[in-house]
Amino acid sequence: MTKKKINNVRTKIDEIDTKLLYLLNQRAEIVLDLAKEKIKKGLKLYDPEREKEIFVRMTEKNPGPLAPEAIVRLFERIIDESRSLERVKVYNKSESDSE
Numbered sequence: 001m002t003k004k005k006i007n008n009v010r011t012k013i014d015e016i017d018t019k020l021l022y023l024l025n026q027r028a029e030i031v032l033d034l035a036k037e038k039i040k041k042g043l044k045l046y047d048p049e050r051e052k053e054i055f056v057r058m059t060e061k062n063p064g065p066l067a068p069e070a071i072v073r074l075f076e077r078i079i080d081e082s083r084s085l086e087r088v089k090v091y092n093k094s095e096s097d098s099e
């Protein structure tokens with residue numbers, strides 16, 4: 001592969017990364033809105049069954065080449081960061097408060 005082709009591929013990766021960043025932040029905003037509504041209604045924020053549903057749905061929709069286990073790990077990270085965001089933004093706790 002020539003240097004030019006490598007740079008073209010890297011440009012495509014950068015564009016995808018930018019889209020992922022936008023989508024992750026959009027998801028985070030929705031998570032915060034949902035958390036606020038759950039608190040108003042006295043519902044628990046943590047729902048382990050919902051997490052399992054996400055993992056199953058995403059692994060079923062996964063066309064590859066990422067392995068199902070990789071998809072679960074990625075979504076575990078996304079969900080973990082969502083919980084951290086809820087603690088900071090909804091409960092006004094710093095990251096160090098949760099350790």
